[in-house]
Amino acid sequence: MDEKITYDTFFARSFSRSEQKKLGYGAFIGCLLIALSFCLVFMPYSSPPQSIRLGTSVPKRMNLVCKSEKRSDYCEINGEDVRIDAKSSTVFIVASSQQSIRDLEDNNTSLLIGPYSRKEDQIAMKSVRKWLLKPVMESNVTPHCSQTHSVPAILFSLGGYSGNNYHDFTDIIIPLYSTARIFNGEVKFVVTNSNPWWINKFRNLVQKLSNYEVIDIDNEENIHCFTSVVVGLKRAPQELSIDPSKSSYSMKDFRQFLRSAYSLNKVRAIKIVDEDDDDDDGKTRPRLLIVARNRTRAFRNTDEIVGMARNLGYEVGVAEADGNIQRFAEIVNSCDVMMGVHGAGLTNMVFLPENAVLIQVIPFGGVEWPARAAFGEPSKDMNIRYLDYKIKAEESSLIEQYPADHEVFKNPLSISKQGWLTFKAVYLDKQDVNLDINRFKITLLKALELLHQ
Secondary structure (H helix, E strand, C coil): CCCCCCCCCCCCCCCCHHHHCCCCCHHHHHHHHHHHHCCCECCCCCCCCEECECCCECCHHHCEEEEECCCCEEEEECCCEEEEECCCCEEEEECCCHHHHHHHHHCCEEEEECCCCCCCCHHHHCCCCCEEEEEECCHHHCCCCCEECCCCEEEEECCCCCCCHHHHHHHHHHHHHHHHHHHCECCEEEEECCCHHHHHHCHHHHHHHECCCCEEHHHCCCCEEECCEEECCCCCCCCCCCCCCCCCCCHHHHHHHHHHHCCCCCCECCCCCCCCCCCCCCCCCCEEEEECCCCCCCECCHHHHHHHHHHCCCEEEEECCCCCHHHHHHHHHCCCEEEEECCHHHHHHHHCCECCEEEEEECCCCCHHHHHHHHHHHHHHCCCEEEEEECCHHHEHHHHCCCCCCHHHHCHHHHHCCCHHHHHHHHHHCCCECCCHHHHHHHHHHHHHHHHC
C-alpha cells in the first residue's frame, strides 16, 4: 500500500504534506531557503515596532533570548523587571540600566508569541492566546505591580489539542518537563487558555514540577511581576521525544520522572530464561496488555486474541485508557508487552518498563509512515522494543461496507485527495479490526523472542 497518502489526524496533523509524502525535493529545499533567507522573523505585533529576530539576544544586555524551533518558539527573560498584564495580553520587560535603555533605543522591538508547542499547525494555534513581549525603557509607562513573585515563571498555553492524550504528552507535558525540570520545583506556572480539568487530570505531574499553585492568568486582574520568565515551552522536533543535545534531560530521565510521580515500581520488563524443566507452573509469565477501544478502531475478536496469547504463555489483561492516569499508568507499568490499534491510547507506552515491547496494529488505508512516526520512532529513546502489524483488507470491517473493487481498497490515495474529513471518516471513524489470529500469532512470538534477549 502506498505510504505517501496524506494523513492529517490528531496524531499526525503536525506533519506537513511534504513531510507526509517524504518529498525532500526541490519544493522542500526552496521553502527551506526562503525560510532561512527571512531568518525566521516573526510578524510584528504592530507598527512601528520591529519583530525580534529569533535565535539571538535582543538587546543582549537585557538577558532576553528568543529562539525559534521547528515546533515551538520561546523566549527566556532573566534578571529583569518582567510584568505580565492579562488584560492586554502583554509581557512588559522593563530596562534595568542606562545601557539597556540605549540598547532599546537602537532596537525598538516587540514580539508576538503563541506559547504552544505545535506552531506549524494553524488549526491548533487558532485556540492559543497570543502574547506580546514588549521591552520598555521606563517602569512608569507600564502597569504597576499588583503581585511580586520571588521565583521564576513559565507562561504556556493549554489550548491547541489539549484533551487528546497524545497531544497532552507530546505538545505539553514533555515540553513542560524539558523547560521546568531545571528549576527543581522553584518555578510558577502561568497558564493561558487554562482548563481546570486538565490541571486536575495531570496534577501529579504539575505538582512534581512546581511547588506552587497554577496561576490562571486569563482570569487575573492583577499585574504579576517576576525577575525571570520563560514564555513558551522547549520542544524537540520529533513526537514524544526530548533532544538531549539541546536539553539537560532525556526521555530516559522523563520516564524515570513519571515512575516517581505515579509511584510505579516496575523498572524493567521480564527477561525470559529458558529452563530444562518442562513444568511451567512455577515460571513467571510475561504480561500482555491489550489496549481496548470501544468507539472506533476496536478489536472485533478480543476473546480470540486473549485465548491465543494465553496459549503462547502470556498472562493477558484487557483495559481501555480513561481519564484516571494513575490507574492506567499502574496497569501499563505492570506489563511486559502492550498492544493496540493506532490511536491516542498507545501514548501510555511512556509508562511501560524498560525493555518492554510495544505492538502497534496499523489500520488498513496506507497510514504506516505517520503511525510509525507517532509511536515507532519515539520508542527508541524510551528503550522500548517496537513491533507493528499492518492489517489486510480481510481483517478490516471496511469489507462489510464497500465492495471488493471499491476505491477504498484499490486506491486509498484517491480517498485521501477528497480531503481530511473524508479520509478520517473512512479509515479511522468507520473501521474496526478483526485480527487474523494465525497471522498475528507470528508477531506475538516475535515479542516473546525479544523478551528472551
